Structures are given as C-alpha cells and as structure tokens.
Amino acid sequence: METSLQEKLQGWRRQLHRNPETGFEEVQTSDYVARILTTLGMEVHRNIGGTGLVANLKVGGGTRTVGLRAEMDALKIAENAPGRAYASCNAGKMHACGHDGHMAMILGAAQLLAERRDFDGTVRFIFQPAEEHGRGAKAMIADGLFERFPVDAIFGAHNMPGLPAGSFSTRPGGIMASEDNFVIHIKAKGTHAARPHMGIDPIVIASQIVLALQTIVSRNLDPSQCAVISCTEIITDGLRNVIPSNVIIKGDTRSYSPEVQNLLATRMREVSEGICRTHGAECAFEYTHEFVPTVNTPEFVDVAVAAASTVAGADQVDANVQPMMISEDFGAFLQVVPGNFVFIGNGIEADDGGTPLHNASYDFNDRILTVGARYFAEIVRMQLAAA
Secondary structure, three states, rough: HHHHHHHHHHHHHHHHOOOOOOOOOOOHHHHHHHHHHOOOOOOOEEEEEOOOOEOOOOOOEOOEEEEEEOOOOOEEEOOOOOOOOOOOOOOOOOOOOHHHHHHHHHHHHHHHHHHOOOOOOEEEEEEEEOOOOOOOHHHHOOOOHHHHHHOOEEEEEEEEOOOOOOEEEEOOOOEEEEEEEEEEEEEEEEOOOHHHOOOHHHHHHHHHHHHHHHHHHHOOOOOHHHHHEEEEEEEOOOEOEEEEEEEEEEEEEEEEEHHHHHHHHHHHHHHHHHHHHOOEEEEEEEEEEEEEEEOOHHHHHHHHHHHHHHHHHHEEOOOOOEEEOOOOOHHHHOOOOOOEEEEEEOOOOOOOOOOOOOOOOOOOHHHHHHHHHHHHHHHHHEEEEEO
C-alpha cells in the first residue's frame, strides 16, 4: 500500500510541478486537483475566491468538521534545473516553494480517508489560490468560505528545507510573522553629476534613510520583541552622469503583533519624512499590511503533535520550535477559525531537499509525500474519532 501510494503521490506532484500557475491564475491546476478529488468520490465546489475549491467527504452521522488546506500557486521564477525530467513547462514560472508537494499531500490524505473511512464527521479539503500574494485566503473568506463550508478547526503545513526530511515542528501561539510592505518616494531636485550644489541629491537622502531605518528595531523596540525592517529595492530616474530627481525605496517588515506593526509604521514614516525635510526634499510614504501573523491555537497544537508523533515518531517532532520571520497566508484563516500549522522537514543537504525555498533550483522532496499525507489523515482520525 505504501509503495503504491508513494508512486501515485509522486506522479501527481510531478505533474503539478510541470505545469505551474501563479496567483489567481491556477485554472489548469484547479481543474487537475478537482478531477482527482472527483475520482475519489468527493463533491467538489469550484471558483471560491477566484480559482479556489473545496471538496467534502462525510462519513457517519457526526457533526464535527475538520478543514485541511493546501495552496496552489507557483512563483514567477525561471526554473534552473538542468536534467530535471519534470521541470516547469511554463516559461518564467515554477513551483519554487513546494506548493506542488503540499497539494499532493492533501490529495494523498483524501485518498487514504476515502478508502478507509475510519472517522465520524466531515473533512473539507481546501485548495487555496494566491498564497504568495497574501491575497488568496482573504479572497476565499470574503467569498463565504466558512459560511458555506464551516469547520471546527483547520490544519496546514509547509515543507522546510534545513530541517530533517520527514520531521515535524510546530508551537503554540505565533509561529510565523506578519509581512507589511513599504514604499518611500523621495522627491528632490536633479542636476548634472558635476554640479551637485545646483540640486538636492535624493541618493544621499535615501542612503541616510536606509541606515536610519535600521535603528528603529534596535532603539525603539523593546528588546524582548522581534521585528525586521528590510529595504530590498532602490529605484532612481538618474543616469551615470545625472543626479536623479526621484528615488524610490521599497521593502518589507516582519513582526508578530499589531502593536509592533503600528510602531514600525509610525517611526518609519517619521524618520523618512524628517530626513527628507532636513534636506529640503519631499517624501511620500506608503505602508500596507500584506500578511497577518500565523498564530496557532494551543489545543490544536497538542492534536498536531500527537498526530505527527504517531506518524513519524516522537523523536521526530519539535513541539516548541523557534518562531520564524517568514509569512504565510494561512494566518488569515486562523484569525477566523482555530487550528494549527506545522513545518515538515524537506531535508538538510542541497541534493536531498535542502535547497532554500524561492531558489531557482529548489525542488520538493518526494520522500516526504507519504508522511505528509498520513499526518493529515491522522489529524482527521484524531479529531473525528469514531464512537
């Protein structure tokens, strides 16, 4: 049974890997997933929050309901994998984050549960679009996801390069951070590079802002709190011999609470506008909330740990992993319903699942497909234990 399941999941996963689609464009992906679920005897509901879908499996007369979620979207990255037989067929797009593997694991859980029917209640298989945008979960919620398909708890997972293959990590409370994006537009006065005194140099101003922003975490934030401010793009309208009139700084911040988010936004605006004003330049500051923190519900952490221990062994489960500053759209679901999110180790060595996420050479480790499928199936059995 295990060998047959492994082969099937690997086939599904590699087919999904060959045909990546980005956020809200997952039409073929949604079709493919829906066909598999229909073949398993599920009732499938389409076009929820765009390309999202939900499949339901009810066994017995139990009234309790569990949701299992996978994300469907890929990234706009050109795959760099010479010799990979199942490499992306869509130019400039690839599954560089393992969402192909996450879908295959949830499909595997669906097959196990449909075959064994060893629970009492309803399980909902939720396939979400546009996780990378931080928009898909909100779109499904706004489209009535939990009104139409209520759940008592929801569970999700993400593969994690750098952790031993098939191991599990989770924690109560915040496990992943929020992500906020910022744009700082400095409007100054361009001039010839040989005559800087005739203008107002926005590159010098931008340099001071970038350095000053780094003092916010070290000097305005309580050291017991965590946050990151990263400037990731600087765009100018200058040339080699032209001091520009405009510089745009883009980047993002990460934190775990609304209070810290508000502090970062306030101080970043004050610092940016203050430095621009000192130099006689104008400043336009934008700050947007993209991802909410992912905060696990303690009682369902216990369920996840028990299920993972059953599947992988207690020595392969970390029940209090250090929080990570990465962000996940699953956090939006956890603001509405309780649940839990886990990391499943993808491997440590680069040639065995250890290549970082969002890398052009990344690949999901097929060896963890069955352990992931069995984990999700065990979650359902524990939550919906037959009387």
